[in-house]
Amino acid sequence: MSGVQPTTRGPYRTGIKRRQQIVAAAAEAFAARGYDGASLRQIAADAGISAAALLRHFERKEDLLAAVLEWWAGQTTALTEEGETGLAVFERLGEVMRYHTRNRGLLELFVRLTGEATHDDHPARAFIQNRYADLVATLVARLVTAADAGEVAPVTRSQAEAEVRYLCAVMDGLEIQWLLDPGVDLVGLFDQHLAATLDRWKAGP
């Protein structure tokens, strides 16, 4: 598996394609063996290139992790849509679950890296922390907007944050249950929970 030099016919395109192969191999390796457990040598072999060729694209394993996280963020469905307000974003969370069941590898990668990032010194910690904080802030703003528009009963900001944290927790927790036991009806359980939650928000305390 020697390194292949870019040809004069399409060096840039070849470089992009090679980079994508490496990132895909790294994503699988991180999901299967974790960030610490994965080796650049094995990732290069999985991508069908030499370790030296890999190092021309990514000097350090941390650079490769950053590329994998960027790729992961791009693969996952954009949750919020331009100009959208209120409850629509919550009503679409069931789609997120359906997407996960069709893309188990992506979910495994994220659950594994999240588990690793709970420890202070993990290089993915800031990314995962920021992504979670952004998600909570976005959903809280939407719930408050929905309350202001009368779509749901009035809610304080602190209660909106608690509600969003419970909903995110149920998503994360059910995903873990499904990854541990494929017999768990992830989509059905979440749809039922989401419908009950929206009903409860509409009815108010």
Next chain:
Amino acid sequence: MSGVQPTTRGPYRTGIKRRQQIVAAAAEAFAARGYDGASLRQIAADAGISAAALLRHFERKEDLLAAVLEWWAGQTTALTEEGETGLAVFERLGEVMRYHTRNRGLLELFVRLTGEATHDDHPARAFIQNRYADLVATLVARLVTAADAGEVAPVTRSQAEAEVRYLCAVMDGLEIQWLLDPGVDLVGLFDQHLAATLDRWKAGP
């Protein structure tokens, strides 16, 4: 850091103590660097012994993982008590959260190993799967018993399982949120959720 031979004054006790030091060092290493990322050499160094001395207690890393899981299970509060029926076990879940906030390392270890065990070939997968299945089965049985005794409104077995899965998901998800952001009020959020859940179960659909 050479291996220390058991003395004639207390060889058995020395062996037990040494073993406990190794398991504690391994638990920290698995939490910090994951199962794949942790090395027997480093664990031996952390425990203050030679790699050769470690190998006399644990021949393979998998044996050490089994010992760590056993130790973890022993450290976590026993959830169910002899002769107890109905809702009491749910009312005690807030204590479990309080225990976690006082034992962050144990929680990190478990969240990390659970994240790793979502992948098919992880050596802790069967242990984590069985523990989760046992927890769900125990809580479902308690909820059904509570319904039969009139402590909560009637519930079908399938609805009881859904309720238990939501509650476990909220616990797991909030724990992850707290590990990522220590500013999250894990105990307060969960206490509020648990009280609302118990009220909802009592009121019925």
